[in-house]
Amino acid sequence: MPTILGQNQYGKAENRVVKITRDGATHHIKDLNVSVALSGDMDEVHYSGSNANVLPTDTTKNTVYAFAKEHGIESAEQFGIHLARHFVTSQEPIHRARIRIEEYSWERIEASDATSRLIGADEPKHSFVRKGQEVRLTQITYDGSSWEVVSGLKDLVVMNSTDSEFWGYVKDKYTTLKEAYDRILATEVSGRWRFNWTDDEQRMPHWEESYEQVRKHMLQAFADTYSLSLQQTLYQMGSRIIDNRGEIDEVRFSLPNKHHFLVDLEPFGLKNDTADGAVYYAADRPYGLIEATILRDGCEARIPEDLTNL
Ligand SMILES: O=c1[nH]c(=O)c2[nH]c(=O)[nH]c2[nH]1
Incomplete structure (x- = not known):
């Protein structure tokens, strides 16, 4: 045969699943976008078209929805682990499952005083506004013996309006x-962190609490760091997570430097400097792109360089 088959995987991508849990009149939402990718003994379907080993992608979609109903969604990570285990352990030809999940969060809309008075203390809590902030992410990979869980977030925009400097850099004839x-130091955080939970015997992290704590440490480090470069701030954000969260061994960030340039107002006889409530032009491109991995000492880097691939 002049060619051979290389890496391959298949499954249903972007299954949008919304699970409402009712606690009396108080409802809770889990809103996920779940992508399934399976691999294993799949040579024949590629070579000869025999589907004998192929669990249809349609079935993987149905499994996502059925599991949401049967088992609920405690956290994106827990849900992904459940799905990955199911595909690998129930189908002999499937040796590896990768589940990627994006999670969109919703915030409660508080009832107005008037509504509360009308319907009493037990007012229904079923109205939500989608949070405009970050998208939460997780990727679960299971090969039948070992787990890899990488969680993270994207689209989280943050700004420090001072406490940032940049000087002392290399200057050549083009500088x-x-x-x-x-x-101003502003960025849109895209971050991933890898858990050291790898096998069923180990105690599993508390996924929801872990996310909240990682997010908190990351934001506090961004706010606390008097920054001489975005690179320095990035390192502080990552090391704060590793120092405070024993369940995490590796963090990778991709941070676009959202430049804010002082506008030249001299032509209008106006002085525009930072000391006195300056006006900036927020540029959208090009942008500096600062990316790095922070590792617990002695641990191996496994998160890919390009976070758009995860
Ligand atoms: O924080 C920064 N890091 C850089 O590497 C850099 N380069 C640049 O032009 N501005 C900045 N800012």
């Missing part, structure tokens, strides 16, 4: 950038 001693 025009002015040194900055008080600038």
